Amino acid sequence: MNSLQALGQQSLFALEMMAVLASALSGVLGALRQRMDLVGICVCGFLAAFGGGVLRDILIDRRPFFFVEHQGVLLAVLVLSAGSAILVGRRGLESGERWLRLPDAVGLGLFSATGVHLSWIAGQPPLVAVLMGVITGSFGGVLRDLICNEIPTLFRDHRPYAVCAAAGGGVYALLTWGGAPVAAAIAACALVTTGLRVLALQLDWRLPPAERT
């Protein structure tokens, strides 16, 4: 690996860490809203941060999990979860919630791209690989909501989230079929996903079915 690649990898890792920690904070906030104790807070932080990837790895039968390979990141997520719950508290986290939107959109792109790519090279068929990308990017939040005894936001928000990841995954599949280099397909997938998510939030797009029932 030359030094430019190394720099790229380091920037990517920094972005990923930012996104992981932002996800963990969304989990902590969900737990605090349900008045959970320290254990519930750490579990929600963990699930929001790592749950999508763990679910994908169980489905495509891949080991070790990200949090097993990167024990330091696991420790950081647990310490951040406990620390922010005790030191900042619910009010503080809620007031900072909209600052989490951009890192969350970045994370959606990065994690979905990783998920599509890992499933693709594990030999999953295209449609399944795209689904695995969606799961990686967005099912951490689903697991967090299930633990909080709520219908997952992902399923009733009517704002595009999983759909952005699916579109990005489609771009990955098309580029890879077309013979594009792996790195380009991954980057395009992440950029399209994050870009669509940011647009969807800015322009307030809605998913069907319209609430006519």
Add this chain to the structure above:
Amino acid sequence: MNSLQALGQQSLFALEMMAVLASALSGVLGALRQRMDLVGICVCGFLAAFGGGVLRDILIDRRPFFFVEHQGVLLAVLVLSAGSAILVGRRGLESGERWLRLPDAVGLGLFSATGVHLSWIAGQPPLVAVLMGVITGSFGGVLRDLICNEIPTLFRDHRPYAVCAAAGGGVYALLTWGGAPVAAAIAACALVTTGLRVLALQLDWRLPPAERT
């Protein structure tokens, strides 16, 4: 494989498809009742259709999943879920709900029989194989209900459903112990399960404990 076997396999596949799509519709209906968006509808359709088999395959460590091997069926389930939600809507699906009962009972029999058989040939002990049959046939609905934030119907309906699958699984185990051919054991399991389920609905059987608490 001779042509009679081929015909049998094709009929079986057609029956299975009918049952898979009927299950998916039950998922769509659950999602619409909770006013989910397109993403939630597809996830509920997916889980109701494939969830039991996926859970069994994770438990007996078997890959690839049915939906990975049959990408076309996966696509059909997703398209049917989205299409029926948008084109038919909740009222329409509810009025058709009792038409789903027979395909659902057929699916219970077919999926349970497949589940017992796959677990049995994977070397699981008899009681476990029967449980895996029950899970295959009935836990898609459990996962759908969990996602919809409801106590699973399977656990509080007081009408025999899992119990029919367990009885069918017992028949499979007894026949296989007795040296019956595999195809006969599978067919008997499916017929007993479906038959008991239809009887249970017709005669309005109830499970204990009676509601005396």
Add this chain to the structure above:
Amino acid sequence: MNSLQALGQQSLFALEMMAVLASALSGVLGALRQRMDLVGICVCGFLAAFGGGVLRDILIDRRPFFFVEHQGVLLAVLVLSAGSAILVGRRGLESGERWLRLPDAVGLGLFSATGVHLSWIAGQPPLVAVLMGVITGSFGGVLRDLICNEIPTLFRDHRPYAVCAAAGGGVYALLTWGGAPVAAAIAACALVTTGLRVLALQLDWRLPPAERT
């Protein structure tokens, strides 16, 4: 194995059975509170008894599950669940609930110690092994609560449970690092976990965050 070891193993197995059956009863009670039928009762009993270990085994990719290896124990859990629900009923189980606390604390110790040990020898890093111990000891109850459509007690009880298992797991890790014999590390882990849990109940310890939100 000499006869003293054999005696030790038998006592351990007896203790484990007591703890497994006590867990199953906690599941039955949860199911009865939700007015579940026989199927729900057996599933809740099963999940409370075996769920933590099954989840750990899925995460560390270990097979066969305990309940697959010990079909007799599986049968005992299902029979006990159905039998206690029908013969004793909810009122009877509730009045006996505090008798379950000690076996439950013993089970927390034993299952957590097994979980840490199995994960450790499967090559998981220390922090992950400790987490797996916590999951083994305490996530059966989480799965039971999720099925019962409740926020898991483990996450909002504010009384130390998972934390006791984490402390015990830490003791295991320290002793093993320090070169202690395996049996000593396992025993210390179980004793510390159970001891802390009993103390926590006796002295009414509470976890942060205090309910100031």
